[in-house]
Structures are given as structure tokens and as C-alpha cells.
Amino acid sequence: xxxxxxxxxxxxxxxxxxxxxxxxxxxxxxxxxxxxxxxxxxxxxxxxxxxxxxxxxxxxxxxxxxxxxxxxxxxxxxxxxxxxxxxxxxxxxxxxxxxxxxxxxxxxxxxxxxxxxxxxxxxxxxxxxxxxxxxxxxxxxxxxxxxxxxxxxxxxxxxxxxxxxxxxxxxxxxxxxxxxxxxxxxxxxxxxxxxxxxxxxxxxxxxxxxxxxxxxxxxxxxxxxxxxxxxxxxxxxxxxxxxxxxxxxxxxxxxxxx
Amino acid sequence: xxxxxxxxxxxxxxxxxxxxxxxxxxxxxxxxxxxxxxxxxxxxxxxxxxxxxxxxxxxxxxxxxxxxxxxxxxxxxxxxxxxxxxxxxxxxxxxxxxxxxxxxxxxxxxxxxxxxxxxxxxxxxxxxxxxxxxxxxxxxxxxxxxxxxxxxxxxxxxxxxxxxxxxxxxxxxxxxxxxxxxxxxxxxxxxxx
Numbered sequence: 001x002x003x004x005x006x007x008x009x010x011x012x013x014x015x016x017x018x019x020x021x022x023x024x025x026x027x028x029x030x031x032x033x034x035x036x037x038x039x040x041x042x043x044x045x046x047x048x049x050x051x052x053x054x055x056x057x058x059x060x061x062x063x064x065x066x067x068x069x070x071x072x073x074x075x076x077x078x079x080x081x082x083x084x085x086x087x088x089x090x091x092x093x094x095x096x097x098x099x100x101x102x103x104x105x106x107x108x109x110x111x112x113x114x115x116x117x118x119x120x121x122x123x124x125x126x127x128x129x130x131x132x133x134x135x136x137x138x139x140x141x142x143x144x145x146x147x148x149x150x151x152x153x154x155x156x157x158x159x160x161x162x163x164x165x166x167x168x169x170x171x172x173x174x175x176x177x178x179x180x181x182x183x184x185x186x187x188x189x190x191x192x193x194x195x196x197x198x199x200x201x202x203x204x205x206x207x208x209x210x211x212x213x214x215x216x217x218x219x220x221x222x223x224x225x226x227x228x229x230x231x232x233x234x235x236x237x238x239x240x241x242x243x244x245x246x247x248x249x250x251x252x253x254x255x256x257x258x
Numbered sequence: 259x260x261x262x263x264x265x266x267x268x269x270x271x272x273x274x275x276x277x278x279x280x281x282x283x284x285x286x287x288x289x290x291x292x293x294x295x296x297x298x299x300x301x302x303x304x305x306x307x308x309x310x311x312x313x314x315x316x317x318x319x320x321x322x323x324x325x326x327x328x329x330x331x332x333x334x335x336x337x338x339x340x341x342x343x344x345x346x347x348x349x350x351x352x353x354x355x356x357x358x359x360x361x362x363x364x365x366x367x368x369x370x371x372x373x374x375x376x377x378x379x380x381x382x383x384x385x386x387x388x389x390x391x392x393x394x395x396x397x398x399x400x401x402x403x404x405x406x407x408x409x410x411x412x413x414x415x416x417x418x419x420x421x422x423x424x425x426x427x428x429x430x431x432x433x434x435x436x437x438x439x440x441x442x443x444x445x446x447x448x449x450x451x
Contacts (some may be wrong), residue, residue, distance in 0.1 A: 065398065067411040079421040080432040093410075135428045142426075150450050166450045173451045215277075223281045223351075230282035 051092065052099040064113045069122040075130045087127055094120045154183050159190035160197075209237050216240070220249035280316055281350075287366050287378055288318050288349050291390030293356040295363035296347065299324055305356055309344070317346035318353055359385045 046053060058064050075083065097117050104111040132148070139147030154164040164183075169176065212235045219226060220243065228240060243249055288294070292308045301323045310319040325342035332338030347353045354363035357380040365381040378387040391401055399405040407413070425432060434441065 064408075065406070066408050067405075068398070074417050077418075077420045077422050079423065080429050081436055082421050083429075084433050131429045135430075138426065138428045147428075169449045169451060170446070172449050179451075215279075218277075219279055219281065222279050226281050227284060230284045233284075234282045 052096055053103070054096060054100050058112065061112060064116065066113070066116055066119065069119040070126055072126045072130055075127055076133075080131075080134070083127055083131060087124070090120050090124050090127070094124070155185055156183070157185050159185045159187070159194050213238050213243060214248075217243050217246055217249045220244060221251050224251050224253075278315065281348075283316065283350070285368050286313060287355065287368065288353070289389055289393035291392030293358075294318065294320060294353045295356050296320065296323060296352065297354055297363070298352045299347075305361070312346065315346065316349050318349055319344045319346060320353070355380075355387060357383055357385060358387060359383045 045055065054064075070086070075086075078086070094117065097120065101111045101114065101117070136146050136148065139145055150166040151163055152166070153161050155161055169179075173179070216231065216235055216238045219231065232238075232240060288308060288311060290308055290311055293305055294308055295305050296302055304323055306320040306323040308318050309321040312318070322342075322344070324345045324347055326345050327340050328343045329338040329340055355366050355378070356362065357364045359380070360383065362382075364383070366378045366387060367381060368376060369379045371377055371386075378389065379385070380387055394401065427435070
């Protein structure tokens with residue numbers, strides 16, 4: 001930690017050279033005219049490039065306690081201007097956290113409370129979703145379309161389907177012959193591959209079903225009075241009536257109604 | 259010794275990873291701090307407090323009950339120290355919740371109150387069994403009321419302020435208007451494909 005503070009101290013000294021010096025007379029003139037309504041800048045806060053680093057008290061602590069991330073329902077009641085400001089607050093916080101994490105890794109020190117990065121990330125994802133919701137509502141009302149990036153399912157050269165995200169072009173599609181070459185496949189060439197691929201998927205599903213059926217059989221053996229509704233909900237493919245009659249499903253105990 | 263990290267890759271040594279049979283359960287109703295009665299084993303009939311919950315195995319650990327003696331730190335010179343370790347108990351089969359009305363074990367059911375709150379109700383007496391506060395503790399706080407605000411937290415009064423007023427504009431249009439940015443250029447036609 002001493003190393004870290006020493007390195008940061010060097011950075012701070014370099015910064016100090018760039019700050020123009022104020023002589024005593026101007027300082028005295030400025031002080032009485034300070035507006036009481038404007039809060040004085042907090043002394044523990046960094047300025048300039050040092051904003052990329054956490055406050056100095058947090059460098060040596062084992063843990064930095066912070067609250068939870070912003071939820072969507074809380075962001076929905078905020079104006080666009082508030083969301084705009086909050087986005088930059090979160091962005092600066094994320095930059096600070098990633099810088100601190102990098103610096104700590106460089107110095108072989110543990111980074112305190114790494115879940116802060118996740119909390120900020122979650123807030124940013126929620127905020128973006130709320131903004132997109134508002135834009136979608138506007139475009140649906142005005143144009144009848146969502147205004148989002150369009151996409152569709154396409155076939156690639158190997159004959160596999162994938163979701164294609166469209167991009168913006170200056171040339172219309174009918175004049176862009178080169179672009180169309182990337183879609184579609186020769187069905188005859190990929191037929192063998194598709195056959196084996198589909199067979200593999202089908203066999204995988206079949207094996208999974210058989211595996212589940214055998215597992216349900218052993219469950220019946222161990223818990224003869226289990227909740228069948230819950231069992232069917234967990235294994236929807238398995239025919240319970242059929243499995244129940246199997247020999248492997250009968251437990252090693254005396255029947256109750258003997 | 260493990261021959262590889264994934265059991266799929268070494269089918270000949272699958273016996274190291276025994277198959278686990280979990281009874282499917284509709285809704286979990288055992289929490290840390292609950293008073294439960296033990297239904298089987300050496301401590302059958304005794305009541306205790308749940309100290310740990312292992313949902314992956316349908317297990318519950320009860321404080322100081324259903325224990326096994328274990329010798330720790332045994333060497334040639336030292337006999338070791340004996341500690342009692344709590345053994346896991348299967349929920350619904352080896353353990354049952356205790357009704358606070360008569361302090362006897364019951365089955366429970368999840369129901370809704372008239373206020374729309376989801377509660378555990380005893381099957382026998384119909385009395386609500388409240389979920390203990392201990393189960394609501396998180397890494398950040400023991401209980402919500404005792405949470406200490408840190409300097410970077412947004413206060414509750416600030417969060418609950420409603421500043422949104424719907425206007426017929428997108429987010430970008432609204433921000434441009436408030437920042438005083440005017441866009442008069444007309445973009446060329448583009449194609450999305």
C-alpha cells in the first residue's frame with residue numbers, strides 16, 4: 001500500500017505543476033463573496049486525473065460498504081435529464097472502480113468489494129433498458145415500428161440458422177450484389193453435414209429423455225410417497241404412470257395395505 | 259483421486275461422483291432461524307433452531323442436534339481433540355416445522371393473506387408461522403432498519419421523487435432540447451438490411 005500511495009503521490013505532484021498559482025491578494029478577495037447556498041467542495045474528493053482513483057481512506061480498508069444498484073421501477077419515475085446525469089455519474093464510478101482494480105492487481109493487493117463493479121453494471125443496464133422503453137413507446141406511437149435495430153433468422157454457408165442483426169447501408173439492397181453472397185448455402189453440399197448434425201441433436205434429446213426416465217424410476221424407489229405434481233413439473237417428458245409400474249420403481253419395503 | 263474435472267469425460271470412474279437423488283419440492287419452506295422438530299435418528303422428538311440451509315441437497319442443519327463426534331488434529335504424540343459436528347437432515351422427512359401455537363410439529367402450506375402477503379400457514383391449527391428475521395440478513399445488513407448509509411448512497415427521499423413527465427419526444431430529442439442543441443441538417447436516406 002505504501003508503494004501505491006508513493007506512485008499516486010508522484011502523479012499528484014506532476015498535476016500540481018499544471019495548476020496556476022493564485023497569490024494571496026486574490027484569495028482574500030474571493031473568500032468573502034462565496035455564495036453560502038453553493039456547497040463547498042468536499043475536501044476528501046479528488047480532482048482532475050485523480051478522479052480515476054478512489055478517495056484515500058478507501059485504499060487501506062478491507063471493505064467498502066455501498067448500497068444496492070438502481071432498479072428499473074425507480075428509474076422509470078425519473079426525468080430524461082436526471083437519467084442523463086445519472087448515466088455519467090455511473091460511468092465515472094465504473095471508470096474509477098476499473099482503474100482501482102487494475103492498480104490493485106498491479107500492486108498485488110486485494111481489491112476491496114469487487115461487487116461494486118457488478119452493482120454499477122446492473123444499474124447501467126437497467127438505465128439503458130428504461131431509455132429504450134421510452135424511445136420504443138415514441139416510435140410505436142409515431143411510426144408503428146419499434147425503432148430498434150432490425151434482425152431476422154438467416155442461413156449461413158454451412159446451412160445453419162442464426163439470428164442476423166441488420167446494419168445501416170448507404171446503397172439499397174438491390175444494388176448491393178456483393179453483400180448478398182454472404183447468405184444462403186448449396187443445399188446438396190451441406191446435406192450430409194445437416195443429416196449428421198440433426199441426428200446428433202435427436203440422439204442427444206432421446207438420451208436425455210431416457211436418462212430422466214431412469215432417474216424418475218430410482219426416485220420412486222427411494223421416495224414412494226413423493227409429490228407427483230412437483231415431479232411432473234421437473235420432468236415434463238416422462239410418463240409417470242408407465243414408470244411407476246416398473247420393477248425398478250418398487251422399493252424394498254412391506255406394502256402398507258397388507 | 260480425481261482423474262479429471264468433468265465426470266462426463268471419464269465414464270469408467272463415475273463412481274467418484276455418486277448420483278444424487280433429490281425429492282422434487284414445490285416450494286421451499288425452511289429458513290435459517292426456524293424452530294424444527296427432528297423426526298428420525300438419535301435425537302428424534304427433540305426441537306432445535308435451523309443453523310444452516312443447503313437447498314442443493316434438500317438439507318438442513320439443526321444447532322447442536324443430530325451430531326457426530328469427530329477427532330481433529332490427531333498425531334502420534336497427541337490424541338487429538340473431539341468435536342461434535344452437526345449432520346444434515348432431509349427436509350419434510352427427517353425434520354418438520356414447529357407450530358408456535360402449541361409447539362408441536364406440523365406440515366405447512368403457503369397461502370396469501372387478505373393484504374396479499376405470502377405467508378406460511380400451519381396445516382393443523384391454521385396459524386401463521388412467520389419467517390424469522392435471521393433469514394433476511396444479507397451481506398450488506400443484518401436487517402433493513404439497521405442499514406448504515408455510505409456517502410455514495412442515494413437517499414430514500416431522493417429516490418422516491420417523481421420527476422418524469424411524459425412528452426411526445428425520444429430521449430435524445432428531449433436531452434437536445436434541454437441542452438439547447440438544434441439540428442437543422444437533413445440526413446441522407448439509408449437502408450437497413
